[in-house]
Amino acid sequence: MSIQQTDTPASSPIANDAGMSPLHKAIFLGLLAFLVVLPFMVYPVFAMKIMCFALFAAAFNLLLGFGGLLSFGHAAYFGGASYVAAHAAKVWGLTPELAVLSGAAAAAFLGLIIGSLSIRRQGIYFAMVTLAFAQMVYFVALQAEFTGGEDGIQSVPRGKLFGLISLEDNISLYFFVLALTFGGILFLYRVVHSPFGQVLKAIRENEPRAISLGYDVNRYKLIVFVLSATFAGLAGATKSQVFQLASLTDVHWAMSGEVVLMTLLGGMGTVFGPILGAAMIVTMQNYLATFGAWVTVIQGVIFVIGVLLFREGIIGVISRWLKRPL
Amino acid sequence: MSIALEARGLTKEFKGFVAVNDVNLSVEQGTIHALIGPNGAGKTTCFNLLTKFLQPTRGTIIYDGRDITRMAPAGIARLGMVRSFQISAVFPDLSVLQNVRVALQRRRGDSYDFWRSEKNLRRFDDDARAHIDEVGLTEFVDHRAAELSYGRKRALEIAATLALDPQMLLLDEPMAGMAQEDIERISALILKIAKGRTILMVEHNLSVVANLSDRITVLARGEILAEGDYETVSKSHEVIEAYIGAADE
Numbered sequence: 292m293s294i295q296q297t298d299t300p301a302s303s304p305i306a307n308d309a310g311m312s313p314l315h316k317a318i319f320l321g322l323l324a325f326l327v328v329l330p331f332m333v334y335p336v337f338a339m340k341i342m343c344f345a346l347f348a349a350a351f352n353l354l355l356g357f358g359g360l361l362s363f364g365h366a367a368y369f370g371g372a373s374y375v376a377a378h379a380a381k382v383w384g385l386t387p388e389l390a391v392l393s394g395a396a397a398a399a400f401l402g403l404i405i406g407s408l409s410i411r412r413q414g415i416y417f418a419m420v421t422l423a424f425a426q427m428v429y430f431v432a433l434q435a436e437f438t439g440g441e442d443g444i445q446s447v448p449r450g451k452l453f454g455l456i457s458l459e460d461n462i463s464l465y466f467f468v469l470a471l472t473f474g475g476i477l478f479l480y481r482v483v484h485s486p487f488g489q490v491l492k493a494i495r496e497n498e499p500r501a502i503s504l505g506y507d508v509n510r511y512k513l514i515v516f517v518l519s520a521t522f523a524g525l526a527g528a529t530k531s532q533v534f535q536l537a538s539l540t541d542v543h544w545a546m547s548g549e550v551v552l553m554t555l556l557g558g559m560g561t562v563f564g565p566i567l568g569a570a571m572i573v574t575m576q577n578y579l580a581t582f583g584a585w586v587t588v589i590q591g592v593i594f595v596i597g598v599l600l601f602r603e604g605i606i607g608v609i610s611r612w613l614k615r616p617l
Numbered sequence: 618m619s620i621a622l623e624a625r626g627l628t629k630e631f632k633g634f635v636a637v638n639d640v641n642l643s644v645e646q647g648t649i650h651a652l653i654g655p656n657g658a659g660k661t662t663c664f665n666l667l668t669k670f671l672q673p674t675r676g677t678i679i680y681d682g683r684d685i686t687r688m689a690p691a692g693i694a695r696l697g698m699v700r701s702f703q704i705s706a707v708f709p710d711l712s713v714l715q716n717v718r719v720a721l722q723r724r725r726g727d728s729y730d731f732w733r734s735e736k737n738l739r740r741f742d743d744d745a746r747a748h749i750d751e752v753g754l755t756e757f758v759d760h761r762a763a764e765l766s767y768g769r770k771r772a773l774e775i776a777a778t779l780a781l782d783p784q785m786l787l788l789d790e791p792m793a794g795m796a797q798e799d800i801e802r803i804s805a806l807i808l809k810i811a812k813g814r815t816i817l818m819v820e821h822n823l824s825v826v827a828n829l830s831d832r833i834t835v836l837a838r839g840e841i842l843a844e845g846d847y848e849t850v851s852k853s854h855e856v857i858e859a860y861i862g863a864a865d866e
Contacts, residue, residue, distance in 0.1 A: 486722060486738055487731035493708045493719045499670070500706035504781065505694030505723050514729060 311484070314615060315562060319477070322566075326469055335461040336533060341573045342472040343530040348553040348565030349476050350522035355551075356560030357483055358515040359495035360410070363418040364425025365523050365550050367405070368398040370542025371428050372524030377444040377537035378437055387450045387458055391471065391528040398524020399517055401428070406516035410509055425547055432542045443538035447531060464533065471529050475522050480562060482518060491515055523550075552590070556597045558604025561617050567606055620679075621646045621785055621815040622667065622698070627676035629662055636662040638839040640676075644785075644832075649807070649816045651826040654836035655859055660819045661703075663836065664789055667817070668700040669693055680785070695723075697784040703793050707770050707777075709763035713754055716762050716773055717745040720780040748776040752806070768799045772806075779810060786810070788818040792825050804829055823851060823860070835859070 311319075329338045347369055354360050376394030379385045385393065409420040432438045439445070449458040458464040482488055494501045494508050501508055531537045540546065549572065557568025572590070579586045601608045610617040622644040629637040637659045644650045654660050665671040667678060669690040678686045685693050694700075708716050721741040722728055730737075749758055752772040757765060762773060771791070778786065791807065792800045807816065807829060820826050826833060826847075833850045835842045837859040843850050850856055 481734070482731040484735050485731045485733050486725070486728040486735060487733075489711075489715065489719060489722065489735055489738065490728045492711060496708035496710050497706055499702065500708065501719075502670075502690045503668070503694055503700045503702070503706070504720050504777070505691050505699075507689070507691045507727070510727075510729070514731065518731065 311480070312616075314617075315480075318563060318617075323473060326473065330462055330465045335465045337573075337577055339465055339468045339533045340530070340577075341570050342468055343526045343533065344550075344553065344569035344573050345566040346472040346475045346529070347523050347526035348550055348557065348569040349479050350519050350526060351550045352554045352559055352561075352565040353479050353482060353522070354515055354519035355554060356564075357488065357491050357495060358512060358519070360512065360516065361414075361418050361551075362421040362516075362519075363547050363551070364405070364421035364423075364428075364544075365520075366542050366544060366546035367421075367425035367428035368402055368520040368523040369527035369530075369546060369550070370432065370537070370539075371401055371527070372398040373527040373531035373537040373541045374432060374438050374444060376528035377447045377531040377535075380450055380532065381444060381447045382437070385450075386454050387452055387467065387532050390450070391525065391532060394528025394531070395521050395525040398527070399521040402517045402520025402524075403513075406513050406520065410512040410516060422544065422547070425542075425544060429539070429542050429544070432539060438537070441539065443536060444531075445536055447535040447537070449532060449535060458532075468529055468533060471525065475525050476566070479518075479522060482515075483562070487511070487514070552594055555604055556594065558601075558607030558610070558617075561604065561606040561610060563617050564604045564606035568604065619646045620644065621681060622817060623679045624667060625677045625679070627663070627666055627678065628674050629659075629666055629671060630674045636839055637666060637673075640836070640839075640841055642834060642841070644815060644817050646815055647813070648831040649811050649818065649829055651830035651833045652817065652819045652836060653821065653823055653826060653833060654842075656821070657838075658836040658859075659839040660821075660836055661789065662839075664700075664787065664819045668698075668787055670700075694781070694783075697782075698787065699778050699781050699783040699785070700787040701774060701778060701789055701791065703789045707762040707765070707773050709761065711762060712759055713749060713762055713765070713773055714742065714745055714758050717748050717777050717780050718742070720777040721745055723781060745780065748780050749773075751779070752776045767794065768802075771795075771799075771803065775806060775810070783814065785815040785817070788816065790819055790821060792820065792822075800825065823847075823856075827851075 351365050354362055372394035375397040376390045379393045380387065380390035405421065405424045409417055412420050433440060449464060451457050452467055456463060458467055490506055490511055494511055498508055527541055553568035553572050554565045556571060557566065558564025575590060576586055579589055582589065603611065606617050620643050624640055624642040627637055627640040640663060652660055652663065662671065666673050669688055673686065677684060680693065680696060680698055708719065718738055718741045721744055722738060746758060749755060752775055754769060754772055754776065762770065765773060791803055795803065833847060834844045835850055835856050842855050842859055843853040
């Protein structure tokens with residue numbers, strides 16, 4: 292049977308799947324080529340900081356842009372993992388890759404607990420519950436013995452990768468960080484473009500309908516929450532190796548806000564938006580550092596302008612111009 | 618004939634207000650059963666209770682010999698009882714093909730495999746296209762569902778629902794907001810998909826369901842007013858009164 296309509300036929304076909312689109316592949320390859328030469332052009336630590344935040348924002352975007360869940364407590368996983376990784380490297384004497392993995396594992400565990408307690412709430416309530424839990428993690432970081440209170444965990448040794456390759460040198464560390472963050476972002480891309488990701492998008496688009504098709508939506512939400520927390524943790528753990536430091540800044544609620552900012556500025560629900568957003572914010576903080584406390588004000592102004600001019604984020608707008616998902 | 622879906626003493630109370638009061642309903646296997654009533658009769662509440670989107674205050678719901686009163690809504694969908702929605706339920710940002718495929722994907726069981734490529738879903742493409750052909754959306758297969766017109770969205774929803782091959786369908790006002798010629802087409806489609814299935818549909822208008830349903834239950838103010846075939850129900854004094862009383866709303 293067919294239903295006759297008076298409307299004009301829809302005009303913009305969209306890609307249906309088929310793995311990574313050639314455009315995305317080209318952008319990822321270009322990005323990788325750029326990142327390989329980057330440490331020879333700018334200060335490597337600055338480039339590594341951007342990559343850590345890009346992974347953090349991409350992990351956050353998985354939850355917000357594809358899971359439809361606005362967490363306001365992602366600093367808990369980012370910062371929590373940086374403490375665990377710093378402690379593992381400094382006190383337990385683990386090699387860098389194991390220290391980073393233990394940080395990510397801790398974030399996964401934290402995400403499982405907080406996620407299972409918060410995913411049943413929606414919208415603003417979900418945001419508030421996640422914020423409340425993140426504040427508890429902040430309190431632990433401030434008060435617990437092993438976190439070093441106001442000082443944090445300082446002078447974390449960079450150690451030897453697999454016990455063989457010294458990461459004291461910034462360039463070797465850079466390629467370790469590049470592998471972790473780029474690999475992490477590619478994995479997140481795969482999650483979005485998996486059978487799981489397909490159901491996730493369906494839930495975001497129309498939750499009651501997804502239920503009526505027989506999907507246990509809370510289970511999907513919990514899995515995406517844990518994945519997002521894990522990769523936010525991977526980012527935080529990596530950052531602690533770069534700066535040889537775990538501090539209260541990374542677990543503070545302002546950090547939770549910053550990742551929201553990066554994601555929205557770049558374009559939530561896009562592949563490359565969070566990466567661009569993170570790069571912009573980190574660059575801004577770096578070059579505007581001389582303005583002191585004014586950085587936050589400038590950042591705020593840019594955010595307001597960004598939201599007013601590019602409601603879908605920068606990449607979101609470009610994607611609409613090109614009529615292609617980016 | 619056996620009973621597909623049965624409600625016993627179904628009651629739903631909201632704060633100080635009884636929306637559905639002691640409803641006893643039996644839907645026979647392989648029939649089209651209509652639940653009608655004027656505005657505020659409790660049809661939608663009743664429908665949401667039966668599909669488990671609301672939890673009843675009292676009463677039992679039995680589907681296919683199994684007590685489903687305490688089950689989750691996703692659980693009953695897996696038992697083969699699938700509902701539709703008043704507002705066309707599609708996934709707007711997914712393509713037409715993906716909309717149907719998400720339903721077919723349920724055949725794999727749960728899709729928790731976040732590490733696999735979505736190429737794994739291609740094996741459902743042919744089936745999905747067949748379902749899309751059946752409802753006449755072939756040329757729109759790669760378009761976003763949001764771009765479809767109202768009637769086409771409804772057709773897409775039906776295609777996705779049929780992809781699940783449910784034994785029982787619960788349709789929530791399938792003709793709401795439709796022009797006369799679309800009503801005829803949807804009616805024909807409902808008759809077509811009813812073969813070998815049980816259907817319970819909620820409707821506002823008695824006339825719409827006249828040629829469609831084997832049995833009609835009339836609900837008013839949360840209680841069952843009359844039940845029987847169209848002949849019986851349309852002549853019932855109480856039914857006429859309830860509708861005329863509500864006609865000048």
